[in-house]
Amino acid sequence: MSVSSIRYGLYAVLAVLVFAGSAQATAPAQRVPSAIIMYPNVRNEAGFDTRIEMVNLSSRDQQVKCHYLTPPSCNGTDFFVRLTPNQPISWLASRGTLGGGGHVGVAVPPFFGSGSLKCFVIPEEDGADQNAIQGRAITYGAGGYTESFGAIGIERLSPGEYSSTFELDGINYAQCPDYYHFTFLASELGDPDTESELILSTCDEDLENVIARETVIQFEIINEFEETFSASTSVRCYDRQVLSDINPVFSRDVLGTATGQVIVRGVQGAVIAVIVDKFVTPGGGAPAVSGNEPALSRGRSARIRIP
Amino acid sequence: MIGFGKIRRAIAALVTVSFLAGAPVSAVEVDEIDWTAVLRALGVALDSWRLSPFPRMTPTPTNPPATDTPTPTNTPTFTQTRTPTFTPTLQPTQTNLGQLAFGPSTGLAPAQRLASAFLVFPYVVHSGSKETLVTLINMAERDVRVNCFFIKDAGPVLGCLEVGFSVNLTPLQPFSWYVGDGTNNPLTFTAAPPFDGVGELKCAVDPEIPDLDAHNVLQGRATVFDDDDGDTVAYGAIGFQRRVPGHYSGVISLDGFTYDQCPERLHFQVLAQQSGSNSSLILTPCEEDLLTQTPTSTVVQMQIVNEFEQVFSSSRDFTCLSVLSFSSISTLRRSTLGTDTAHLVLRGVSSPLVGMVIDRFTGGPDNSLHSSANDPYLEGGRRSTVIFP
Incomplete structure (x- = not known):
């Protein structure tokens, strides 16, 4: 056996070892009981309030730790929630809750401004199934304004000891979504304008060292004639931007069609993205608002550290 | 030397x-x-x-106590302690026994918000001032043909009426239309007939090649709005992925082998019905035979858990499509529940179900009426078949 053939054999073994340890890049399954849930949008500001809902989908007690992150400081406000089997709870961001109405293990501070909320199941014992919760946040304001989003769920994939560092690597926990596919309504001047908004937050978080993540966001935009455009912006922990302010390509004049597909991806790290559709009804000219949740494709590893 | x-x-x-x-x-x-x-x-x-x-x-x-080396002695003790703790903890999750009287759920719920081969829009409306904007997106970089059917409950004599059509989507193409108007766009070679009434829309991918990647390419969304007052509800379609390569035949076997199974149970967190808040529950059966026009009827069993973990139950039967106001279900009233929100668990008896809740509540600085779509969390899976003509 020659030296080179031994060397190639070693390379092959090394390659097998490397790829055997890597996770398959798949988007996390949604609308199933999860171990981590990420609310992309919580608001308590200027006439807006948010009802935050959380439900225990298991038949066991669950201890949940949550962190509310708001710019510009990107510091976390954290609290614990204890849920009995199958228990639903909800509270208003403006008020929080302090164990009222028999919620013995629930104390939530009020939230201010707008930001994102991340919650983690803390198992009572190592090895316990952590895929147990789901949630939703409904933001409302004057004139029937309503935007509601289900939380992005991340399942625990393998049993193991609890750690305050969550490896969203496709082995311990499901990965963060990598590509977000939205259909969006092109911005258009009117009374009122059709001006949809994009809400972005980072998937990676280091809440222990309070290091805010920043990443560039790339957009690929496809109109109904399959013509492709691109744009970019950036986000630091959480941001909310009007689509046509990001780039004129989101306006009907440039796009050429009333709707388009936009594919959103963070460059330096995975992100969470949702759109708020704001449009005018075609017949009556009434202003309308709705949450626009994306389809997901591929996964991307991320790490979340909590204190 | x-x-x-x-x-x-x-x-x-x-x-x-x-x-x-x-x-x-x-x-x-x-x-x-x-x-x-x-x-x-x-x-x-x-x-x-x-x-x-x-x-x-x-x-x-030389040191006998150190020879005892606590490490090896401790190791089996540690393992034995963990093993029994781990096993019984998992059991309740899989069976969901405890507060709810439903039996064990088996199978896997379909993963949502991913590129899929079969979509169900449970609520599509064109009635009075209400209109729906349906959007489909091709998430793949290849052409795809989509076979769709509007289905509505036309009463006990006519049964479930269907209107079918096909659209061709180019790579990554978004396609949207108002269901009341339909669409016929010669530039994009896409057309959909107008739809009238309240119903559901089911769409299946009919790929040119039998590859699995050619099936799982579709996602969709529906925005139901009131033209007069702007009251809007938008939701994502419930998606089912194809699991094995093969040709599309019009028979969509949601058996967990060919396609994902239908969800066994739907979980919602809902607002209790009270003055100023009256949500709606929309349900449609997974099982559908449009070839022989055999309508599917099923009983839906409901378990309702309030914030104090107290459990209530209710049931209804329906054919084709059900739109139920919370005020018609006494156990969803605030006066019965005693809490503002509840955990609603649904299970179809004869056929598994898909559906959604439309939250309606008052609030905000002007105490105005708000609406939002409330998509379900899914548990378990159950075999079902959809047959297109």
């Missing part, structure tokens, strides 16, 4: 060994041998060996 070069290499090897052993060797000039430094390095290396973990093992035989 040993040459000077060999001695120099031997010394260099010794220095390297000492360096690897952690000795703090610095600035060693090999050409001019500094014997003091060499000896110091050797001494440090010997010290480091002495301090390394290996010599620690040596005292073991």
